Amino acid sequence: MHSIMIICPDHSPLKESEKWLSRYGFQVNTSNSLEQANKYYELTEFHLLLIDQEAIEHLNSTQLSNTQSSNTQLPSTPRRIVLDTKPSLSTGVNCMAQGAVYYLPLPTDSETLLKHVVNVLEQNNEPSSTTTSQPSSTNTTKEETLTLGAQGSGIIGQSPLMQDLFSDMRKIAGTDVTVLIRGESGTGKELVAKALHNLSQRHHHPIISVNCAAIPENLIESELFGHEKGAFTGANTSHDGLIYAADKGTLFLDEIGELPLEAQARLLRVLQEGEIRRVGATHSTKVNIRLITATHRDLIAMVKQGLFREDLYYRLYVMELLLPPLRDRGDDISMLAQILLEKACQKHNKSIYRYNRAFDKAIRSHHWPGNVRELENAIERAVILSPPERVEAANLKLASQQGMSNTIKDSLTSEANTFAGSTLDDYFKHFVLTHQHKMTETQLAHSLGISRKSLWERRQKLAIPKKVTTEK
The missing domain is CATH 3.40.50.300 (P-loop containing nucleotide triphosphate hydrolases)
Structure with missing residues (x-):
């Protein structure tokens, strides 16, 4: 039987999950605070912790106000899911960076929470047969990589597709x-x-x-x-x-x-x-x-x-x-951008910029045909070019790409008028042959309103030779 510890104040919506989790066959214990949980239980013996973010904030404020250091802290094991009545992007990123497997809003319906609980417990079961004979250092690395979606795993994302x-x-x-x-x-x-x-x-x-x-x-x-x-x-x-x-x-x-x-x-x-x-x-x-x-x-x-x-x-x-494209990953875009912003600041020995609303708006409004690689490069540009006090959205240099896109659209309209009366295949072939020396395959496909796969298939069908582009 899997054991779960719920840590939340009495007024927390998370308190209600004790009853229905017990009905599903889990052994559930509850505590009003992290201090109480550490005092009366050995937390490492539980398979999962469900923690209200308010309990974490209370712990942090208590430790800051105490003149003496406190021994109470978030345990590295077992795994934990953090739930928050006032969810925010920055809090979510911090929770994931500190080892939370999931960060969820409160209240969360029982079906959603149960799905995430089962996912975590399945992860706990997987390494047991493969790490028993390994040294402890190997076990630690194995445990970190199993937390898919968290920063330590190398793959970051909480969207349904991911x-x-x-x-x-x-x-x-x-x-x-x-x-x-x-x-x-x-x-x-x-x-x-x-x-x-x-x-x-x-x-x-x-x-x-x-x-x-x-x-x-x-x-x-x-x-x-x-x-x-x-x-x-x-x-x-x-x-x-x-x-x-x-x-x-x-x-x-x-x-x-x-x-x-x-x-x-x-x-x-x-x-x-x-x-x-x-x-x-x-x-x-x-x-x-x-x-x-x-x-x-x-x-x-x-x-x-x-x-x-x-x-x-x-x-x-x-x-x-x-793998879903970045544009389909919803809030993952902001999460990735904030982590990449911090990474770029560290790389270039700059103070960590505050992730501001204008910066996020510019990032969320872009199509990102180059996906995460393009996002990383754009943020690095912004870090290098922005003043010390604030990272500026204009320094992502996405506007110039939009300007190029508008120029291409004007060219498309003009050429479409020129080719009025011709077949679509004739126009397609003419446009590709005319522009492929100065545009990447991604830009060609985007300008024609099709996917790269469709562009490749049409090339084959119409026998259009492909010239070397500068796409990477």
Whole structure:
């Protein structure tokens, strides 16, 4: 039976949860304050703490007023959910940074609270079979990474879309199944891969991350699978390869859609036979890896175009995780912005700026086609350019992007008038060929009112060559 401690004043709406949690089979104890809870109970013996933020504020004010230091403090274990009758973004960020798994408003309906309670207790159950024989330092790291959504986990978010993602990740992580991560550029696919590794039984072995788009095509087989001495010009020594380096751990292949067909065939053999053969070798070597891949491309469309092996696709598509774009994550945008603001201030040795309403309004009104990566860069710009007393929204430099967007829209209107009477495909082809040398794929798609996936598909259909852009 799971035991829960509820810490709240008598007048708190949280007090009512004692009755219905008990009816669901939980062993529930209550305390009016953190001081009382520490005095009469050993809090580390509970599986979960439900704490009213008012109790935390009372503790802080008591410690500040006392001339002598107090031994009462928030425990690092067990895990806790903080609930607040006056919820605010800054309080929520502070609670998460101090180790809370969830920060919820009060009152919260019983169904919502029960869902979050069960999620936390499921997290508590997962590491028990995998960390028993590990040193205590490893256990601590494992425990921190399990708190998905909190700052220490590397993946921050409390929106429903992210909670659904975290729920799927917890179910998948304990297995060795191959995972395909899909999402727009800049959404954090590598962070998800690392979190899956840290949650898995392989966490004490390495995770090797490879960006398939960053390795020249003529070298990628050698880099991944290794080569024998003399296998090709310049191969002066033998080389194990990155897959071998990931043995007993996790191999993360980012931008898997950029992998050449020859390398795809070799990778298929690794998945089917559990072995690799170096370039130029006559024998194979057994490897034991967990494969995680990621892409922003439509692999099914690539299969139809003959650019991606169908048999490999179905080997990769065992489990799929979809990362939501930043624009769909609601209040997560503000939470991330505040954390990134503090990070940028520390990086550039500046006093921590106060996160103000005008700054938040500018951030929330932007579309963020580059997602979290674009947000991080914009905030760093603002920190560098703003005066010491205040971070200014204008220094995000988002207005210039809006100006460029307006210019593009004017160009679209003008060209549409010029092409009146022509087919839509004619106009589409003309616009892409005219503008692709000065616009990224994201900007092209946004200007045409379509997704990057649709732009790629139309390129294939109309045989429009793709020039090299400066997109990163």
